[in-house]
Amino acid sequence: MSDIELRLRTRVATSPGADQHHVLVRRESWRPEETAVIVCDVWDLHHSQNAVRRATEFCPRLDALLSFARDRGMTVIHSPSDCMDAYQNHPARKRASEAPAAGNAPPEIAHWCSRIPAEEQAAYPIDQSDGGDDDDPKEHAQWAEHLRQLGRNVGTPWKAQTELLTIDADRDYITDRGDEVWNVLQQRGVKNVILTGVHTNMCVLGRPFGLRQMARNGMHVTLVRDLTDTMYNPARWPYVRHFAGTDLVIEHIERFVCPTITSDQLLGGDEFRFSGDRRPELAILIAEDEYDTRLTLPELARRWRDDFRITIIHGSEQERNDIPGLEALREADLLLLSVRRRTLPPEQLKVVRDFVAAGKPVLGIRTASHAFCLRNMPAPAGAADWPEFDQEVFGGNYTNHHGNQLKSQVTYADGNHPITKPLGMLPVGGVVQHGSLYMAAPLEPGATVLLRGELNPSAAAKQASPEPVAWTFQRRDGGRSFYTSIGAPLDLQNRFYADLLHSALRWAADIAGPAPAASRQPRPFVDDWDLTHVPLAELPPAAVAATRATLTGAESNHVWFRCAVRLTDHWVGRDGVTIELPLEHAAVWLNGAVAQHRDAKFLIPREAIDLDDANLLVVRLPINEPLSIAPRVQSAGRKRELTGRWQLRIGNGDWSNIPLPARYGASTDILFETTNDE
Structure with a gap:
């Protein structure tokens, strides 16, 4: 039997102790006979109706994955916790309970695991202390009554695994005990574990057969990140959509617990997406040292998670002209750039060129106008540059900037554009720009100026002409771009400029309708823990x-x-x-x-x-x-x-x-x- 080819995604700190992470993918070949799939807690019923709906939606895809695993010779273990009575006489249950006791069983393999050492200094990304139920209250009450009529315990209504998943009586195993799972893994010679099921932030992580126990006890474990779901209520911190909460938990797992994969790596086609989650994939590429966008853009991106699935790609802190994990751009639907004068390995720059050539939207801020070339110098030997990037991708003509000590006022050039109209009226005299005013005129044909900046009156500014500060551009490859020379730290703290970026992203992605209301800003220590x-x-x-x-x-x-x-x-x-x-x-x-x-x-x-x-x-x-x-x-x-x-x-x-x-x-x-x- 041929090996399984996987792409395992992890997150590695850009430097020791840093909050920024490289999103890295490593390719591995796993032997099917040394690999097990564990299905965690995909029950027949749940106290949350929305949880049932989401599990029901991904179960056909999961069942196909289990069929693939069996056909390739992998071990399949079904682990619906608290449901073993339903399987007392099932051959798969007997097969698990009769597996010989392993001589190397870890001392706490039978217990829940709330944390592993790698997580000790990590801040947990969501508040699940309310149970994570995101049902509509009226629907929840109706669902509870339905469960009572079925004779189920409203709080714990599960009695078996869902019938949407096939259990092969001749080959599969059924157990919810960590020691029995371990016995099966040892008996079968398993070295690799693929874990799927629900709920990511609770049982998938913590069960005796969950990710933490597998990782800390030496198993080569991975989570199927598109065939899982969280118990997260958007009414709790960090006040994002349910699916964005799942994203945050998966990022935590990739940073501190284990890598993840997607089901398409096994089944082909596209990865699974919930019908309620159609957010485009936004890649944010950050590689500049002047304006600290490695800090400001991730903070802004927290507000965009309801509209986008976000991957932040950071340049290397050790090697200036290297961007680890740039391959993630291949999966993105649109790109936001904050890069300054990087000449990259040719294969990395090709990823950017291919993205642009595909006609996908590109947005840039500040130094993105001179992202991939040096000033008046060719690229070093072995590196590639793109001097025409500004003209070809943004329609700009950056030549220099006015003095850093000179402030400018920004006003509308077109206040009725789909990007600027939602922003409302500006104060009399415009909005101050704290960063220096870029010289970007004249723009290429196909550019539409949205914002214009003019230096505040002073002796040094008497001869200065107004400059375009934000514009759109229709590219020759058919794609459309947005660029703004805004990007200094104080400017990105300004709500107007932050909303400008959000509106431009929505325009680029063709997202109709009003932007989501700003995430709730809770009173520290009062509204939340x-x-x-x-x-x-x-x-x-x-x-x-x-x-x-x-x-x-x-x-x-x-x-x-x-x-x-x-x-x-x-x-x-x-x-x-x-x-x-x-x-x-x-x-x-x-x-x-x-x-x-x-x-x-x-x-x-x-x-x-x-x-x-x-x-x-x-x-x-x-x-x-x-x-x-x-x-x-x-x-x-x-x-x-x-x-x-x-x-x-x-x-x-x-x-x-x-x-x-x-x-x-x-x-x-x-x-x-x-x-x-x-």
């Missing part, structure tokens, strides 16, 4: 400012802190644990149960603890009494001080618990773990 560090001598300035600006004294007389603590069976003694916290007015809850207070300690009985699992710990204090001492967990002579990242929120809501177990709802960035040697 935000990260802080404990012990905390005083409230963060942002929390103080938000409280003073928006809350009355009656509304803000409590401050809440929460974290998750993984308590192992061996660590917890028979009497449970105590939380040592010598603060007179503190109240403490564990998993929603209030803790009994005695002599600066809070008592948690063993039966209230989810052993070998995450537990939600919540502390409430008066607003004037922050958590100035890190709580200490104690049991059977062992101690664990909870110094580190917690979440903080101010107000009088009832925030002592979340509506689901901490293993599902608590984020990895506030997790503390106990070890037997503490």
Whole structure:
């Protein structure tokens, strides 16, 4: 049997400790007989109707993938958690339970895994503490009633895997136990695991057979990123569409857990897309050192995720004329450029040339007019340039810029264009441009000027003519472009220029209708839980400012802190644990149960603890009494001080618990773990 050819996508920091990442693809050949596909929790029913709808939509594609896997000799394992009773006499269930015990079973392979070491310093990308249900409330109530009529538990209505997925009784395996999955993998000589199913941010990551356990125990594991779905509610931070929330979780996985693939690599054709997600693919290419767009553009891109699936491609920080991961441009529908004077390896520049020649939209800001050539110099030996890029792609004629100390005023040249009309009227005199005014005139035929800039009156500016600042261009290859010389950091903080870029992207992608409303801007530490560090001598300035600006004294007389603590069976003694916290007015809850207070300690009985699992710990204090001492967990002579990242929120809501177990709802960035040697 021939090998399976895969393209595994990962994200690697552009430099140690950097928040920017290269999106890299490596090609690998996997032997089918050494490869398993694990299907995670694709149940017959779910408490969220939207979750059922999305799973139903991708199941035909997933079933085709499983058929392909069997035909190629791969091992197929179905893992619908909590549903083994439905398969007591199924041959595939017996086959899994009868697999011989592996001699190399990892010590915690039977347990949920809330985090692996690579994630310890990572900020988790979404808030799923409400359970992630994104149903319409009215539909949700109707769905709950439907489940009751079926005789199902409304909260956990699943009893089996969906019938939309075929289980081959002669070849497949059924188990939801991590140790049994491990036994099957060892028995079959499996080295590679392909994981698919739901939900990405909960079970796919955390189950005993999930991505974290496979990755930390040495399996070569990958996620099929187009055959999965998250439990994420757009009404929660970061307030993006459901599918954009899935994107963020997948990016987290690619950075810290394992690579991902798409189903078309196995089945051919196109990757699967949900019918509700038709966002174009936007590639943002950043390789310049003058204006810090490596910081400003990713921040702006957060606002564009509802309209676009976004890949940010960064130039190398070690080699000026190299852009790792540029191959991602081949999959993009449109390109936004912020590049300055890079001469690239010929094969890299060819990727850009091919993209332009295909007639796809290109947008550029600031130094993109001189992206791929040096000033009055040829490219170095072995490198390629494109001196005509400005004229051919943007219709521009950049020659220089006015002095950096000179400010300019920007006004409409065409305020009724589809790009500028949604922006509304400008203030009298226009909008200031803090970056120097570029000299770009005269433009090529086919250019339509939208914004014009003029230097503020001064002796140095007396002879200066107005310059085009933003324009569109109809290219000879049939594609259309947009360019603006705006791009300095202060300018991109201006809401008008930020909206200009968003509007231009929508125009380039032919997205009709009004732009989505700006993402909700929550009040820090008031509308959401935000990260802080404990012990905390005083409230963060942002929390103080938000409280003073928006809350009355009656509304803000409590401050809440929460974290998750993984308590192992061996660590917890028979009497449970105590939380040592010598603060007179503190109240403490564990998993929603209030803790009994005695002599600066809070008592948690063993039966209230989810052993070998995450537990939600919540502390409430008066607003004037922050958590100035890190709580200490104690049991059977062992101690664990909870110094580190917690979440903080101010107000009088009832925030002592979340509506689901901490293993599902608590984020990895506030997790503390106990070890037997503490």
